[in-house]
Amino acid sequence: MARPRKFDETAVLDAAMDRFWTQGYEATSTRELAESMRMTLASMHNAFGDKRALFRRSLEHYLDGSLRARIARHEASPSPAAAVAAFLRESIERSLSDGCGRGCLLVNSALEITSADPDLREFLNAELSTIEDFFRRCIVKGRQSGEIPPGIDADDAARLLFASILGIRVLARVRPERNLLEGAARAALASLGLPPMPDS
C-alpha cells in the first residue's frame, strides 16, 4: 500500500526522551531532537507532530518504561511495607546508576512546565498523584494487616513519603550522592515504622 517507516519508534523515542531528560524542554531544539533521533525535521514532524506533542509522547514513553510498571509491580507485593521500601530503593538505584544526574523526567518536567499549559500541567499532576496514591494504599493496607504500626495519620504519612521521594529526585539531579539519598530514605522509612530498604 504505502511506503513503510524506516525508523524504530522505540529507538527514536528513547533518543528524544534522553534529550528532554538531560536538558529540559525549553533548552532542547527541534533540530537537536531530529539529529539525535536520526531523522529529518520533516520526518519527525510527520510522525509526531510539533515539539509539544513529541514531548508528550516522550514523557509517556518514559512513564511506560519506568514509573507505571514499577508501581504496578510493587502494588502486587504481599507486603505493603516492603513495597514502599523497595520502591524507594529502586528510585535511588535508578537515580545513581544513570551516571549523569538526570534525576526523574517526570519531576523535572513538573517543575519546568508552567501553568500556562493547562493540559500538560494536569497530566503531570495526575501522573505525580499516582505516586502519592500508591504510598497511601500501602500504608492503609499495612496497618490493616498489622504489618505497619499505627502512628500519624495515614494521609499525612503518605504525603511525607510523597514529598520525600520528590525531594530525593531533586537531589538526584543536583547532588547525586548515595549517602544523601539513602539517608533521607532511611529516615523516612524508620520514622514511619517501616522496614529498612533492602540491600541493593
Add this chain to the structure above:
Amino acid sequence: MARPRKFDETAVLDAAMDRFWTQGYEATSTRELAESMRMTLASMHNAFGDKRALFRRSLEHYLDGSLRARIARHEASPSPAAAVAAFLRESIERSLSDGCGRGCLLVNSALEITSADPDLREFLNAELSTIEDFFRRCIVKGRQSGEIPPGIDADDAARLLFASILGIRVLARVRPERNLLEGAARAALASLGLPPMPDS
C-alpha cells in the same frame, strides 16, 4: 561627574526575579526581561551584563530577600526544635501566599540549570546545602539540650528534612494545596519527635 542611573536597582531586580521565578531561565527572553524591568536592552546589558549574569544577580536578590535572612533569624532562636518547625511553617506560608504556584526560585533553578554550567551549578548546590546544614545544626543542638528526643542518626534526620522541604517546594509549584504541604510537614516533624508547626 557622570549621568546617574534613572532606575531603582531593587525594583528592576524584583521584576527580573519575578520573570525567572514564574517562567524559568530558558523560557524568559531578554526582551521580555527588559520590558518588565522598564529599561531598554542596552541599559539592561550595560547595568547587568548578559542574561546569565542578570540571572545570577536575580537569584542573589531572591536569596538575600528570603532564604538567607530566614535561616539567620531562626538560627538565633533559643529553641532549635521550634526553629525547624517555624522554618517549615514559613516556607509553606510563602508557598501558598504567592497565589500563582511559583514555588521556590532556588529549587526551580536547581532543577533547570544543567551541569553544563559548572559555576552556577556549584553555586546552587552550595546555597541548597545551607538548608541541610541548618537542619543538622538544629537537630544536634536540640538533642544536646535534651529538647529533641534521641532517635535516628542526626545526619539522616537532617537529610529527611532537607528532602522533605525540597519536595514540599516542588509541590508548592505544581499542587499548591494547604492540606498537602502541611500534611507532609506535620508528618516530618512528628516522626522526628519535633514540635508541631505554630499556627499561621
Add this chain to the structure above:
DNA sequence: TATGTTTTGGATCAGATGATCTAAAATGTG
C-alpha cells in the same frame, strides 16, 4: 556655564528557532 563621563534610546547584527513546502524516493497492492 563648559567639560567629560555615563546612561539611554533605537536600530541592527548574525545566528537560532519552530514549522512548513515541494519534490523525489520507496514499497505493498492490483
Add this chain to the structure above:
DNA sequence: CACATTTTAGATCATCTGATCCAAAACATA
C-alpha cells in the same frame, strides 16, 4: 509491472534570540 500512498530529503519561511553599536541625552563637577 504500474499505481497509489506514504515517508523521506533538503531547502526555506517568518520570527525570535542574545547581544552590540552609535549617537543623543543627562548630569555632577570644575
